[in-house]
Amino acid sequence: MQKMSLAILTLVILVCSSPTMPNAAQSGPMPKDGELAFPSEYQSFPVFLSGVQKPDAIRDLYINPIGAQNQPGQAFANGSILVMAIYNAKKNAEGALEKGTDGKLVKADLAKIFVMQKGAEWGKGAPENVKNGDWVYAAFKANGERLNVDYTTCRGCHLPLGESKDFVHRYDEYFEKRMHGEH
Ligand code: HEC
Numbered sequence: 001m002q003k004m005s006l007a008i009l010t011l012v013i014l015v016c017s018s019p020t021m022p023n024a025a026q027s028g029p030m031p032k033d034g035e036l037a038f039p040s041e042y043q044s045f046p047v048f049l050s051g052v053q054k055p056d057a058i059r060d061l062y063i064n065p066i067g068a069q070n071q072p073g074q075a076f077a078n079g080s081i082l083v084m085a086i087y088n089a090k091k092n093a094e095g096a097l098e099k100g101t102d103g104k105l106v107k108a109d110l111a112k113i114f115v116m117q118k119g120a121e122w123g124k125g126a127p128e129n130v131k132n133g134d135w136v137y138a139a140f141k142a143n144g145e146r147l148n149v150d151y152t153t154c155r156g157c158h159l160p161l162g163e164s165k166d167f168v169h170r171y172d173e174y175f176e177k178r179m180h181g182e183h
Helices: 002-016 151-161 171-179
Strands: 047-054 057-063 081-089 107-118 135-141
Touching (some): 047 171, 107 151, 135 151
């Protein structure tokens, strides 16, 4: 009888300490900059802003459904994903930028895709002087392959937005457009 209960106890200990059991201290992976999964379904996300005009590029911004629930004045919830698809602007045979009848640049090929995604305590792994809350950054080629970039540049340029805009450049513009139902 004693042998039997010892065997059961041993079994319980073995099962509970097996690596397949979820461990409360490590609930899920904590990606660092450049380690985010490519959000291949981003084009089905709600639009954040579209057709942002840059000197020689056009940018379409998306936000995943969790992020789109955010209210003005709030920080985005964990699980939020912001995606920026960067298109080269179309040039004519002479290499000059073309403009459409609306005076805007015309999209050519998709150049790259920038992502910022947030998770509980993800910011912990970020360099001390460029902590942007719990956002983590990643940059991809159009085909989803990772780009080799210095992510402190992303952080350095988003940092000045501060906590009030949750380090998101087009924070105010997004909520203004959403309020007016412009997309
Ligand atoms: C020189 C400054 C600068 C750097 C460097 C930079 N960004 Fe941004 N980022 C911006 C600006 C400005 C916007 C707003 C859209 C626009 O005007 O192009 C933006 C927008 C974004 C957005 C959409 C959400 C938002 O903030 O409006 C994402 C996602 C993003 N950037 C990711 C990245 C990633 C990833 C990197 C690094 C690979 C990076 N950014 C580097 C300035 C920068």
